[in-house]
Amino acid sequence: MKISSPLNLRILASAFFLLYSINTYLQAQHTSNIHQKKVSSFLDHSFEWISNDSINTALDGYPKFKIKVKNNGINRSPDRFGVSFISNDYDGVIGGFANFPNGGYIKLEPGDSTIVSIWSQGVKERAITDKDANDIFSRDIGFKFRVDDFNNPQEYIVRESIKFIDWERPVRLDKIGGPMQISGVIPADLNGSLNSGNSTNETKVYIRTPNSQDLIEIARGVANQPLSFQANILKRDDWYLVVDQPNYLRSVTHITPYNANNIQISRTEVGIIIPKYELQRVINTPTGFWRGVVSESEKSFVVFPGQENWKAENTDILKQNSTLYKMDFDGTQIWSHQTGWEVWGGDMTPDGKWVS
Structure with missing residues (x-):
């Protein structure tokens, strides 16, 4: 048996370690690239x-x-x-x-x-x-x-x-707790008028995102007094601060981690009594409506049946009752059209003359 010299053993050990290090680096780099780019x-x-x-x-x-x-x-x-x-x-x-x-x-x-x-x-x-x-x-x-x-x-x-x-609704303030601090002061309501869509005579402050299911309340207080608020929430760049205050239109302010403290609220007085709306006319249809389109110049709109979500034993009956309606802004029916077949949607020219 031939015994290798200490020098040869050191060379072999160094070569093995070098190969191992290179292979480990390449494997780590490969994994890192996949994780970072997902390409x-x-x-x-x-x-x-x-x-x-x-x-x-x-x-x-x-x-x-x-x-x-x-x-x-x-x-x-x-x-x-x-x-x-x-x-x-x-x-x-x-x-x-x-x-x-x-x-x-x-x-x-x-x-x-x-x-x-x-x-x-x-x-x-x-x-x-x-x-x-x-x-x-x-x-x-x-x-x-x-x-x-x-x-x-x-x-x-x-x-x-x-x-x-998948949080249950409604979402509470403690549910969205996080490292992003928001703060500000709502000025006092010095107007004293009751011309407002906010009928509670309270100032209310909410937080939401563009796609959130709920307004999440942060603070509320007496309407004619200043109201300060502070909360620690999840760090996101798509939060919106919503303020409802008597005598003023609803205020919506976009906030990010960079402008979240000492938030300045822009307010616009209502000036008039906000009108109330009542349901005056109903179209009774077994299909419901899937989509609609509006002509601002003609002051009209068209609604299309809602077949995509049909679930019935006999959809032929629904097809036979499937109807398009064109209405004016006052709710008067201009015309209706029974298609007799499924409609997944449609459109109307801006002048209201043609419907597809």
């Missing part, structure tokens, strides 16, 4: 998630899942290059996971990019029984990219595990 590729096209992997439904609503698709090749996108929804948690096609572009096909010139998206409302179409103690559940959400070529079909799946924070 994958297929047929010279790259796919990058650009939506959050965590959704607070009470504050975010149900935003679309989005992927940026870019053609990095030298040729146009393959013919019949499409996208559709796929999930390990949802079998079959669910309406709340409709994908866009509608029809599902992508056509990009070299260097061009586009955004493809999928509705997230589909999570509400199945019972949610696996929320944890913090009202959190997760769902597998995937985009299946495919080439519908009979001779050479190909597909590629990009997926994410999306975490949903």
